[in-house]
Amino acid sequence: MLKDYLKDISWDFLSKLLILIFLFLQIVRWAILPQFMDIYYHLLTAWGFIQAGGYSGWDFWQFAPAGRVHIYPPLFHLVLSGFIKLGVSQVFLAKICEAGLPWALLLLTWRFMRKNYGPRLAFFVSLAFFTSFSFYLSLLNHIPATLAFILGVLSLGELLKHKFTRSAILLGLTFYTHIGVSFYLLAVFILYCLFAPERKKDILRLILFAVILASPIIIKEVSALKSVTTFGFSLNEKYLIQVKVLELLLAIYGLFLAFKSRDKYNLFLSLGLGNLVFVIYPYRFFSAEGYFAVLLLAALALDHLYQRLNRKYVFILGCVLLVLLSPTLSMVDKISDNQRKVKVKFFDSAFMGMLFARGESLWHPQEYISAAKIVKDHSADKDIVFSSLNLTGLTISSLAGRASANALLPEIGPSGELNPFISSKILVFTALDNNEEVEKVVSILKLSKIGENKFFKIYENPNCNIGVNPNKASVPFWLIISISGVLILLYKYIKII
Numbered sequence: 001m002l003k004d005y006l007k008d009i010s011w012d013f014l015s016k017l018l019i020l021i022f023l024f025l026q027i028v029r030w031a032i033l034p035q036f037m038d039i040y041y042h043l044l045t046a047w048g049f050i051q052a053g054g055y056s057g058w059d060f061w062q063f064a065p066a067g068r069v070h071i072y073p074p075l076f077h078l079v080l081s082g083f084i085k086l087g088v089s090q091v092f093l094a095k096i097c098e099a100g101l102p103w104a105l106l107l108l109t110w111r112f113m114r115k116n117y118g119p120r121l122a123f124f125v126s127l128a129f130f131t132s133f134s135f136y137l138s139l140l141n142h143i144p145a146t147l148a149f150i151l152g153v154l155s156l157g158e159l160l161k162h163k164f165t166r167s168a169i170l171l172g173l174t175f176y177t178h179i180g181v182s183f184y185l186l187a188v189f190i191l192y193c194l195f196a197p198e199r200k201k202d203i204l205r206l207i208l209f210a211v212i213l214a215s216p217i218i219i220k221e222v223s224a225l226k227s228v229t230t231f232g233f234s235l236n237e238k239y240l241i242q243v244k245v246l247e248l249l250l251a252i253y254g255l256f257l258a259f260k261s262r263d264k265y266n267l268f269l270s271l272g273l274g275n276l277v278f279v280i281y282p283y284r285f286f287s288a289e290g291y292f293a294v295l296l297l298a299a300l301a302l303d304h305l306y307q308r309l310n311r312k313y314v315f316i317l318g319c320v321l322l323v324l325l326s327p328t329l330s331m332v333d334k335i336s337d338n339q340r341k342v343k344v345k346f347f348d349s350a351f352m353g354m355l356f357a358r359g360e361s362l363w364h365p366q367e368y369i370s371a372a373k374i375v376k377d378h379s380a381d382k383d384i385v386f387s388s389l390n391l392t393g394l395t396i397s398s399l400a401g402r403a404s405a406n407a408l409l410p411e412i413g414p415s416g417e418l419n420p421f422i423s424s425k426i427l428v429f430t431a432l433d434n435n436e437e438v439e440k441v442v443s444i445l446k447l448s449k450i451g452e453n454k455f456f457k458i459y460e461n462p463n464c465n466i467g468v469n470p471n472k473a474s475v476p477f478w479l480i481i482s483i484s485g486v487l488i489l490l491y492k493y494i495k496i497i
Contacts, residue, residue, distance in 0.1 A: 054473030172213030254297030382467030
């Protein structure tokens with residue numbers, strides 16, 4: 001009876017059910033969003049752009065007042081700054097980005113797969129989105145990377161429709177969105193050009209046009225390389241690696257299938273081999289952005305196995321069971337400075353994590369919003385905020401609209417000497433701080449307490465006369481709007497390639 005029932009259900013119905021479940025679970029998580037630290041960096045950067053009057057190549061809003069070179073691609077921050085200027089709440093923007101963009105990537109990837117490879121493979125791709133909790137969390141935390149994948153999927157869709165100008169514009173925009181994902185997508189296009197010789201000339205022109213569009217930000221990033229002090233293997237995030245062994249094995253089999261039938265699946269082959277771009281960042285290769293290709297190749301393997309088996313309904317139920325059990329090789333608490341313990345975690349799929357709202361929320365609205373109000377009420381626009389806890393400093397600064405002596409992205413340090421206790425008008429200490437040490441700082445600097453809540457003690461430094469001087473925009477908003485208008489006209493009406 002179950003077998004007959006499964007026969008009657010269309011692949012589109014099953015896929016849409018999965019997409020609706022994903023959306024529903026995202027809505028359920030709304031209360032604990034925003035859940036991660038990176039969004040506060042992006043909100044503060046958007047505030048910095050507003051102060052500068054457009055895109056600034058100098059990050060004066062972090063490590064203030066010293067500042068540092070600004071290397072991060074600006075598209076997401078420009079979008080955020082537009083909404084902030086329209087009066088949209090930063091908290092709402094953070095929530096809608098973490099809730100909506102991962103779901104949009106799932107929806108657009110399903111539509112792309114359905115149109116180009118059929119509804120059955122599109123279903124297995126949708127199912128594979130539920131397999132890794134670590135990848136799901138990266139979609140929430142690394143919002144610009146998620147946005148770049150969305151642009152990449154749209155670009156590939158235009159490529160397969162032979163709309164090369166549109167594809168080139170979308171590919172070029174990924175370079176203004178995320179460094180790693182953009183170079184991954186560029187590698188995918190180059191590999192696809194090699195595996196699809198009949199389209200070689202058109203794709204080469206597409207790549208050239210995209211690189212020309214992206215050349216200003218690429219030149220900016222290359223020129224700033226001397227300021228980057230840390231690369232992938234040196235970052236502590238390598239200790240966050242989560243390896244989905246079964247899915248990885250399926251992906252390897254999927255890569256073999258793609259190579260074997262490369263006339264039909266040359267894009268899958270390109271997506272899989274292009275993944276080597278992320279190798280220098282082990283966490284991102286196994287557990288974050290690199291998993292996107294893994295889930296696509298694993299879906300290809302599942303689709304092939306489904307065709308080969310007779311008891312197909314048993315296979316579908318087995319896939320569901322795989323998603324529920326979802327074993328993961330995970331690094332846990334460190335044993336020493338150079339060692340980590342590895343254990344197997346079960347029930348570690350995105351579905352199980354979403355269903356049980358796993359992951360601690362960093363968002364405590366009453367404490368953060370009240371602290372930001374205290375900071376705003378007791379400081380001027382050019383005053384600097386510093387917190388003993390780095391994340392707290394960025395969070396409160398972004399909500400209050402103030403520059404911060406704290407900073408994220410440790411790969412790029414401050415441009416000079418920095419004493420945040422002396423240069424900051426507002427000092428925020430947390431409940432985690434040692435009270436004796438806090439009192440010592442208060443006494444030496446003659447700080448005045450201006451507010452307190454369950455998490456924070458907030459002080460004003462009455463002797464601080466140092467402030468931040470916003471740099472003038474490298475590219476003003478009026479020019480950004482003009483360039484955007486030209487790109488829209490090119491995209492909609494003009495065929496260059």
